[in-house]
Amino acid sequence: MKVVAIANQKGGVGKTTTAISLSAALADLGQRVLMLDLDPQANATSGIGIEPNSEGSMYYPLLGEATLAEKIVETHINNLSLVPSGMDLAGVEIELARSDDHLTRLRSLLDPVKQADLFDFCILDTPPSLGVLMTASLASADEVVIPLQCEWFGLEGLAKIVHVIQQIRESHAAPDLTIEGILMTMFDGRTNLSRQVVEEVSNYFPEQLYKSVIPRTIRIGEAPSHGKTIFEHDPNGIGALAYRTAAKEFLQRRGVKKRSPKAKKKNKLKS
Numbered sequence: 001m002k003v004v005a006i007a008n009q010k011g012g013v014g015k016t017t018t019a020i021s022l023s024a025a026l027a028d029l030g031q032r033v034l035m036l037d038l039d040p041q042a043n044a045t046s047g048i049g050i051e052p053n054s055e056g057s058m059y060y061p062l063l064g065e066a067t068l069a070e071k072i073v074e075t076h077i078n079n080l081s082l083v084p085s086g087m088d089l090a091g092v093e094i095e096l097a098r099s100d101d102h103l104t105r106l107r108s109l110l111d112p113v114k115q116a117d118l119f120d121f122c123i124l125d126t127p128p129s130l131g132v133l134m135t136a137s138l139a140s141a142d143e144v145v146i147p148l149q150c151e152w153f154g155l156e157g158l159a160k161i162v163h164v165i166q167q168i169r170e171s172h173a174a175p176d177l178t179i180e181g182i183l184m185t186m187f188d189g190r191t192n193l194s195r196q197v198v199e200e201v202s203n204y205f206p207e208q209l210y211k212s213v214i215p216r217t218i219r220i221g222e223a224p225s226h227g228k229t230i231f232e233h234d235p236n237g238i239g240a241l242a243y244r245t246a247a248k249e250f251l252q253r254r255g256v257k258k259r260s261p262k263a264k265k266k267n268k269l270k271s
């Protein structure tokens with residue numbers, strides 16, 4: 001199981017939309033996916049049609065009072081499971097900040113899930129800001145995918161997150177953490193600015209920049225209010241196409257061959 005954090009400390013750049021859409025598209029491509037909602041806003045949870053729930057969140061596991069496996073729930077999407085979030089998760093920030101092992105606790109919780117080989121990918125939806133939940137997410141990940149809005153402030157944000165990732169590596173909590181990809185979001189083809197920003201990123205990060213670019217579309221913005229993914233809300237629209245293509249690129253970049261979707265496995269950890 002590869003742990004992939006979807007991260008950018010800048011708010012509203014498409015992290016959650018990317019976490020949900022990428023997870024759902026990978027699941028549809030036959031990958032066994034676990035999405036972890038680590039944002040107290042719980043947008044990934046409600047966006048996939050599940051009631052935010054503090055009891056069921058990472059709150060107790062992070063405090064050492066439950067395992068992560070106990071919190072895994074199935075979603076309505078085949079091959080896609082979730083650990084939901086809830087408001088109380090915000091309280092963990094304070095508790096964790098006091099502990100010496102705050103950077104490695106999430107990683108330790110993920111270890112048994114990795115060993116059980118129940119999932120191919122664990123996608124972390126992380127909160128904005130540089131709090132403990134965000135840094136702990138980065139420290140527990142193998143790779144980061146950075147969603148980046150096609151605007152100038154996006155570039156400033158990129159410099160910051162690259163710096164934070166460097167710091168996490170140097171802290172030895174996750175020395176091998178890599179920026180696997182940068183996914184441009186909310187691209188507006190009518191403006192030169194969007195194109196200029198993509199070009200700028202490709203100059204500095206040619207390897208990391210995804211060829212797939214996510215357009216700004218009303219349909220992508222609407223989908224979470226129905227608790228649906230873009231693939232259900234507007235399956236043939238340009239938003240669904242873009243995220244589907246991005247998910248294929250995500251797998252190609254890792255040399256993963258497409259699998260035929262198969263029946264969901266029972267949660268062995270729970271039994």
Ligand SMILES: Nc1ncnc2c1ncn2[C@@H]1O[C@H](COP(=O)(O)OP(=O)(O)OP(=O)(O)O)[C@@H](O)[C@H]1O
Nearest residue numbers: 011012013014015016017128186215216217220221
């Ligand atoms: N490609 C897009 N086109 C149109 N709207 C989008 C697109 N991507 C995201 N949105 C909308 O923009 C808003 C912010 O997106 P999202 O919640 O994914 O960002 P975020 O980075 O997770 O935000 P936060 O930092 O608050 O967690 C949401 O209302 C979402 O529906």
Ligand SMILES: [Mg+2]
Nearest residue numbers: 015016039043
């Ligand atoms: Mg979000």
